[in-house]
Every structure is written in structure tokens, then in C-alpha cells.
Amino acid sequence: MKTQLKKGTLDMCVLAVLAKGDSYAYQLVTQLSTGMDISEGTIYPLMRRLQQEAWVETYLVESASGPSRKYYRLTTAGHTALAAMRDEWRSFVNEVEAVVFAPDASGASS
Amino acid sequence: MKTQLKKGTLDMCVLAVLAKGDSYAYQLVTQLSTGMDISEGTIYPLMRRLQQEAWVETYLVESASGPSRKYYRLTTAGHTALAAMRDEWRSFVNEVEAVVFAPDASGASS
């Protein structure tokens, strides 16, 4: 999958997944890897950014099958940010498609 | 407009505009700046990339109002690449929206 297209969308995707329920980084990689394809080297810096923006907060939970898991929970600001990102994403997609799938572009035989 | 979202889409947008008719960089900036917002510092390196991929070819046309214009014309390979990009864009949007606008995400209580 094209790396460049993902730029700026992964934070929105992660926030959207967290909106459905708390999770931890390793699991997010697993969940999002079906389809979106995100890797560990990406998620950890990303989670730190989200936390620095105060969009998520963390708590530790012990695991029976490995080290403690650091769960992330969406804050109120996180929900707000997610909503804004969804809007921005929608407008962006509309603008791109207005250019790329313009009525005149390919179909007509002129 | 969010810079990061544009990553990887501008080349597709430029190819799509060129599919409707030849143009030169300065004009592309003007056209795409209504909506997409692309800047000169972006377009010139981008055009060179497109040319290196052999997706566009150039020819010079003298202008009565300034330096000669370097027009870009889509090659056959360029049309093919544009079609592939459109497909990839569509799948990408679908995958993102499957995550971000998932049925379960925001509406339900509980």
C-alpha cells in the first residue's frame, strides 16, 4: 500500500478505533493491519503525539501473557479532534475527487 | 488545509488536470489553488518527478507576457498511471472510511 497516502490519516484512524473502545498499541497494530496496514515503528511515535495533544490518556493493565499493556482511552478533546478530522477528511476527499473524477476527464469521446 | 493529507495525491491531481488539456506549471498552481491549494515550491519538483517517470513530456511555447512557458502533455504511460492511481485512491478511501465511519463508532449509546 502506498505509504504517502496514509500521511495524516493514521492518527484519525487510531482515534476512530479508540472511539469504539480502549486499546493498546500492539493490538492497534494488529487490528489496523487488516486493511490499513500500520507497523510498530509507526504506532509508538504516533501514540506519543496523540498523548501530547491530550487526545488520549493511558493506564496500565497487567497481562497474563506478557508485559503490562498500556491502554489508551480517548479524552473529550480527543472526541472533538476526531470529529474535526472526519470533517476535514470529507472535504479533502471531495476536493480531490472534484479534480480527479471531474465530469469531463475520461469518459466522453469528445 | 492540512499539508499531510495531500501527500501522494498531488501527482494524481496534476495528472488528472493534464488529462483534460496541456498546461504549464505556473498555471497548474493557479488552477489547483482553488480548492486543492498547491504552491510553487511544490509543483516544480513534482513536475520533474512526473517527467522522470515518463508520465509527461514537455514543449516550450513563447509567451507575450513573460518568459517562455513549459507545457506538459500526458503520455500514454501517464494515462495508464493516472488510471492506476484513481483505483488506488478509491480503495484507499474505502479502507479509511471503513475504519473512520464504521457503523458502530459514534451514534449508539452504551
Add this chain to the structure above:
DNA sequence: ACAAGGTACCTTGTAATACAAGTATGTGAC
């Protein structure tokens, strides 16, 4: 007890790309 393998965390360094700011040249207006 020890090795192996999966879970889970995190940190480098690298590549791609968009942009602001600057350089240069031609043309016409004042």
C-alpha cells in the same frame, strides 16, 4: 535450570514529500 518463542514496549536512522523563501528572466506600465 535453560532455551525458544510469543507478547509488549520503545528507539534509532532513512525516505518521501509539501512548503516557504529566495533567485532569475522577460514583458509592459509609470
Add this chain to the structure above:
DNA sequence: GTCACATACTTGTATTACAAGGTACCTTGT
């Protein structure tokens, strides 16, 4: 002669995704 505009181009900076590596915990086999 200077100013503004059209047009081409360059350089340096920021953001981000990723591969590759490293640490630590826990279970299972031997």
C-alpha cells in the same frame, strides 16, 4: 529606470511512515 507581474527554478525545513533493532516479561518444552 523602477515597479509589478508572469514564469521558471532552487534550497533548506518540517512532518510523517517505516524498517531494523533493542529490552523485558511470560509460558512451554526439555
